[in-house]
Amino acid sequence: MEIPKKLTVSASPHLHCGENTRTLMLDVLLALAPAAVMSVILFGWRCLLLMAISVAACVGFEYGARRVLGRPNSLGDLSAVVTGLLLAFNLPANLPWWMPVIGAFVAIVIVKQFFGGIGQNFVNPALVGRIVLLVSFPDAMAPAEWPLPLPYIAGVDTVTAASPLAALANGTAPSLQEMFTTATAYDPLSMLLGLRPGSLGETCAAALLLGGLYLCIRRTISPVIPLVFMGTTAAVTWACGQNPLFHLLAGGLMLGAIFMATDYTTCPINFKGKILYAFGCGLLTALIRLFGNMPEGVSVAIVLMNILVPHIERITTPKPFGYVKPKKEKGAAQ
Amino acid sequence: MHAKTERLLKPACRSRGGARVPHNKNAAESPTRHIPLPETVAVPMRQHIGAPCLPLVKPGDKVTVGQRIGDADAPVCAPIHAGVSGEVVAVEPRPSYSGAMTDTVVIAPDGLQTDCPDLRPVTVNTAEELVQAARDCGLVGLGGAGFPTHIKLTPTQSQPIDTLIINAAECEPYITSDYRAIMEEAPLILQGVYTLLRCLGVQRVIIGVEDNKPKAIEALLRIAADEQDLQNRVQVMKLPSHYPHGAEKILVLATTGRRVPMGKLPASVGCAVMNITGVAVLQHYLNTGMPLTRRRLTVDGPAVADPQNLWVPVGVSIRHVLNQVELIAPPTKILMGGPMMGIAQLSPDMPVLKQNNAILAFDAAHDLSDKQQAPCIRCGRCASACPMSLMPTLIERFAKINDVENLRRVGVGICMECGSCAYNCPAHRPLVQYMRLAKEIERKGRG
Numbered sequence: 001m002e003i004p005k006k007l008t009v010s011a012s013p014h015l016h017c018g019e020n021t022r023t024l025m026l027d028v029l030l031a032l033a034p035a036a037v038m039s040v041i042l043f044g045w046r047c048l049l050l051m052a053i054s055v056a057a058c059v060g061f062e063y064g065a066r067r068v069l070g071r072p073n074s075l076g077d078l079s080a081v082v083t084g085l086l087l088a089f090n091l092p093a094n095l096p097w098w099m100p101v102i103g104a105f106v107a108i109v110i111v112k113q114f115f116g117g118i119g120q121n122f123v124n125p126a127l128v129g130r131i132v133l134l135v136s137f138p139d140a141m142a143p144a145e146w147p148l149p150l151p152y153i154a155g156v157d158t159v160t161a162a163s164p165l166a167a168l169a170n171g172t173a174p175s176l177q178e179m180f181t182t183a184t185a186y187d188p189l190s191m192l193l194g195l196r197p198g199s200l201g202e203t204c205a206a207a208l209l210l211g212g213l214y215l216c217i218r219r220t221i222s223p224v225i226p227l228v229f230m231g232t233t234a235a236v237t238w239a240c241g242q243n244p245l246f247h248l249l250a251g252g253l254m255l256g257a258i259f260m261a262t263d264y265t266t267c268p269i270n271f272k273g274k275i276l277y278a279f280g281c282g283l284l285t286a287l288i289r290l291f292g293n294m295p296e297g298v299s300v301a302i303v304l305m306n307i308l309v310p311h312i313e314r315i316t317t318p319k320p321f322g323y324v325k326p327k328k329e330k331g332a333a334q
Numbered sequence: 335m336h337a338k339t340e341r342l343l344k345p346a347c348r349s350r351g352g353a354r355v356p357h358n359k360n361a362a363e364s365p366t367r368h369i370p371l372p373e374t375v376a377v378p379m380r381q382h383i384g385a386p387c388l389p390l391v392k393p394g395d396k397v398t399v400g401q402r403i404g405d406a407d408a409p410v411c412a413p414i415h416a417g418v419s420g421e422v423v424a425v426e427p428r429p430s431y432s433g434a435m436t437d438t439v440v441i442a443p444d445g446l447q448t449d450c451p452d453l454r455p456v457t458v459n460t461a462e463e464l465v466q467a468a469r470d471c472g473l474v475g476l477g478g479a480g481f482p483t484h485i486k487l488t489p490t491q492s493q494p495i496d497t498l499i500i501n502a503a504e505c506e507p508y509i510t511s512d513y514r515a516i517m518e519e520a521p522l523i524l525q526g527v528y529t530l531l532r533c534l535g536v537q538r539v540i541i542g543v544e545d546n547k548p549k550a551i552e553a554l555l556r557i558a559a560d561e562q563d564l565q566n567r568v569q570v571m572k573l574p575s576h577y578p579h580g581a582e583k584i585l586v587l588a589t590t591g592r593r594v595p596m597g598k599l600p601a602s603v604g605c606a607v608m609n610i611t612g613v614a615v616l617q618h619y620l621n622t623g624m625p626l627t628r629r630r631l632t633v634d635g636p637a638v639a640d641p642q643n644l645w646v647p648v649g650v651s652i653r654h655v656l657n658q659v660e661l662i663a664p665p666t667k668i669l670m671g672g673p674m675m676g677i678a679q680l681s682p683d684m685p686v687l688k689q690n691n692a693i694l695a696f697d698a699a700h701d702l703s704d705k706q707q708a709p710c711i712r713c714g715r716c717a718s719a720c721p722m723s724l725m726p727t728l729i730e731r732f733a734k735i736n737d738v739e740n741l742r743r744v745g746v747g748i749c750m751e752c753g754s755c756a757y758n759c760p761a762h763r764p765l766v767q768y769m770r771l772a773k774e775i776e777r778k779g780r781g
Binding site for chain 1: 353354355356507583593594595596597598653656661663664665666667668669673674675676677678679680681682694696701702708709710711712713714717718721722723724725727728744745748751753756757758759760761762764766767770
């Protein structure tokens with residue numbers, strides 16, 4: 001066979017593992033799927049509407065912002081879809097339909113594209129979207145009475161209830177022992193399945209754990225951040241005399257630790273940095289829940305730690321192989 | 335049996351990072367065969383790291399197989415020998431694989447392959463004699479780097495060498511030339527190992543083989559057991575098949591647990607590393623006087639239908655080598671060496687060099703060069719893949735802004751360009767290219 005005269009010349013390596021940004025994002029979407037399905041089962045078809053609006057708004061803003069800023073289209077990497085779904089997971093099921101659009105604008109246009117697009121944002125876009133909605137519309141985002149899961153089974157008279165974290169705040173939450181022994185609305189199985197009031201995607205711990213397990217097996221994320229994050233929150237709340245299991249299963253801790261704190265762009269790259277960062281997230285979450293005047297602390301804790309990531313990375317950069325301290329006078333002589 | 339189990343070692347230390355590359359050792363069971371000679375053979379005068387050789391022949395001279403045709407007085411240099419007998423038709427500058435022009439001796443083979451009449455078996459007893467023999471043999475690092483072997487083996491006063499490590503890891507995909515050397519020349523290799531053991535005065539020799547080559551481990555153990563080596567000073571170590579275990583510093587770490595300091599050679603921790611084919615070449619030279627004039631090459635790649643191992647005299651063109659095998663599709667990229675660290679060639683007319691161990695042909699469907707780059711998403715896979723604990727994504731940023739200070743701080747100089755970072759990068763960043771750029775910036779900044 002004829003060998004062409006002109007050949008391709010490129011730098012090594014000439015093989016690749018075959019993954020790309022899109023396949024990673026598809027993995028995350030697949031891992032979020034069980035929680036998405038559970039949200040529809042628990043809170044009804046309105047969840048599907050909210051998720052669709054949030055995703056569509058994020059994709060639309062991503063396309064529009066790139067277009068206006070004169071940058072190439074980046075919809076193919078699917079990161080806007082992930083942001084949209086995560087934003088929807090942080091919303092109550094009875095939120096007015098137009099509010100996710102505002103959250104999506106903040107997340108995609110302000111947090112992500114104004115800073116240079118994927119890989120350049122210094123805080124998690126979906127979380128900032130949620131926080132902006134929370135401070136703008138506190139009654140809608142953190143209602144005293146949350147929609148109750150499975151309304152079509154529970155009947156019409158009891159469709160709302162206080163969130164479990166409110167129960168913690170007013171001291172009506174069960175102790176660790178009571179959770180297993182006495183009849184309570186917060187028995188471990190119900191909480192694992194998500195039979196408690198809360199945001200769309202945060203209630204079903206089993207679905208979130210399943211997704212997290214999938215991401216760890218696929219090596220899309222390392223288990224370090226979720227484990228250290230949840231472990232720290234559980235340890236600190238237990239040390240302060242509260243029920244650690246209840247803290248793990250209530251609020252958005254699972255969702256935050258598995259899917260939000262592990263966002264590549266806004267978490268440290270190094271192993272040691274990941275530990276330090278996740279420890280900070282867990283500690284802040286526990287402190288806000290125990291002593292803050294907000295019922296929930298996961299999103300604020302993660303965003304605060306996101307901001308510290310460059311500093312965490314600077315102090316946790318691993319020493320290169322065979323590192324020897326450079327000699328100053330030798331460097332000057334050369 | 336007892337001696338055999340003691341001879342087989344487990345790795346002394348786990349290395350970090352790397353890449354889970356496919357093995358693709360398609361040519362493993364294909365015995366090495368000879369090829370017909372081409373009409374001309376072009377032997378470049380620079381086939382090693384260091385000073386180029388000066389041609390010792392002129393057009394019209396007759397040369398024989400094993401005759402020295404290039405050498406220089408420079409300390410870091412290895413002589414070059416003719417791999418064919420015939421007539422020198424030209425001595426002229428030609429482009430080398432790096433793109434620079436290099437003096438090249440062009441020989442028209444007469445087809446007789448007459449051996450040089452001066453070749454005599456060589457006896458060595460001391461380290462000095464061994465070093466001289468390695469130089470006369472023209473031996474260089476045969477894994478691809480081409481660093482003259484006699485420099486590595488030269489004993490230093492400050493740090494005596496106690497461990498000789500024989501590199502048979504062959505961690506790059508496709509390549510099977512070291513494996514074939516073990517399967518076809520194990521007795522010669524072991525003879526060479528004992529020669530090195532005797533002359534260098536080292537306490538032990540460790541042959542590192544990846545565990546995807548069980549037959550090679552078996553062959554080495556069988557022959558080692560026959561030797562009268564009661565203290566088990568020659569041992570075989572089964573390394574995990576994980577790229578890049580054949581990289582020198584990683585191999586030293588895995589076999590001895592010692593870390594070569596930044597900017598130092600393995601000798602600084604009492605180790606010498608030699609490629610297993612190099613041992614066979616050296617012992618062959620001692621037995622017959624025939625220096626390094628030909629290579630066992632693996633010819634494979636997605637464009638090759640029948641992967642093979644071929645004996646190729648140094649200087650034969652890639653085109654001629656590829657004509658000996660059946661191609662599935664026209665190759666669009668041709669590599670010298672493995673797919674992780676091999677060099678893409680400018681032209682199929684480039685000659686085979688001493689340090690080459692494979693020629694791989696990629697067709698358009700498997701040629702990665704058209705892959706779209708995407709922005710870095712800071713997933714950190716490059717950093718966790720780096721066996722040297724570097725942070726390629728950070729280094730890319732520093733290189734783009736010419737930040738010499740930070741590049742020095744993160745120790746970019748120890749990057750060995752193994753390609754594990756770029757292999758794992760989901761954004762398809764050309765990280766090895768950035769690492770090279772960064773090293774260059776750091777080197778220039780040092781002044």
